[in-house]
Amino acid sequence: MADTASDLRERHRLSPLSYAHEADLTNFPKHESVTQAKENELHDGLQFGHYMLAGSVAGMVEHMAMFPVDTLKTRMQMLASAGGSRHSTVSRALVSIVKSEGAVGLYRGIGAMGLGAGPAHAVYFSVYEVCKQKLGGNEKGYHPLAHGAAGALATVASDAVFTPMDVVKQRLQLKHTPYRGLTHCIATMLRVEGFGAFYTSYPTTVIMNVPFTAVHFASYEAAKKLLMEVSPDKVDEEHLLVHVTAGGAAGALASAVTTPLDVVKTRLQCQGMSGAQRFMSSSVVDAVRRIVAEEGLSALLRGLRPRVLFHTPAAAICWSTYEAGKSFLSDCD
Secondary structure, three states: OOOHHHHHHHHHHHOOHHHHHHHHHHHHOOOHHHHHHHHHHEEEEEEEHHHEEEHHHHHHHHHHHHHHHHHHHHHHHHHHHOOOOOOOOOOHHHHHHHHHHHHHHHOOOOOHHHHHHHHHHHHHHHHHHHHHHOOOOOOOOOHHHHHHHHHHHHHHHHHHHHHHHHHHHHHHHOOOOOOOOOOHHHHHHHHHHHHHHHHHHHHHHHHHHHHHHHHHHHHHHHHHHHHHHOOOOOOOOOHHHHHHEEEEHHHHHHHOOHHHHHHHHHHHOOHHHHOOOOOOOHHHHHHHHHHHHOHHHHHHOOHHHHHHHHHHHHHHHHHHHHHHHHHHHHOOO
């Protein structure tokens, strides 16, 4: 006798495949749509606050570890008559500072760096991750424009946070600094020069860091993909060696091509210090013309070696710490 409709429904309900199907539907989160699940996957399952925390820790570790090299860079970019270094090589500049000031001379201004690096990098990485997602940088394949644009937007936001403390840090790093410490520098600048002095170099900083960050992030993402294609069986995106190698390469390239703008930024931030030249405006073009006219074209490459020496390991440290932080926070959820 042919099965009735009710018999067929009952047989289907009791079949193993039916149970499996029902179990899958039961286990699937009812509150999360397919679109939401995809977004979470592209975001590594992390929230905005997670990126801020991981970025803050990465920035602190990077800048604190590499601070002595940053001091060498600042000294070499300034003229000797204005508290800079008279030496053109990193080793001689290092020996000179240690001999005349002791090891503590390499750490002047580290307090300002500590106050600025954490919040600035929290903004930096969180804005980058959000913008990269919105611009399609997390889709399959290589998207250098999305990565570069996301990095550029991130640096505009983070530089607004970091620039005031960067100005204080560089003034304290000079050999003949008139300031007794962090609070004395801030109070004196506010009283004598006004609040605007903390942002005199902001336009130059953004003009320098936008191409720096665009090259940095695009190079980092490209290097990661290249390393994984060369040895797909041994490394993946979560491998520490990938972040260290890709980050170091990206930092070296980006720092080298933007050194002239970094020289201009340092001169603007330290103008008037210990007899240093003053500029009529914060114009990058005017500053470049004056530096070249008075010191020659080679002055724009002052501090190139310590800058590359700083950013190569700094980027490797920063990216590896950031990615490790993300993995830790992901595992904690």
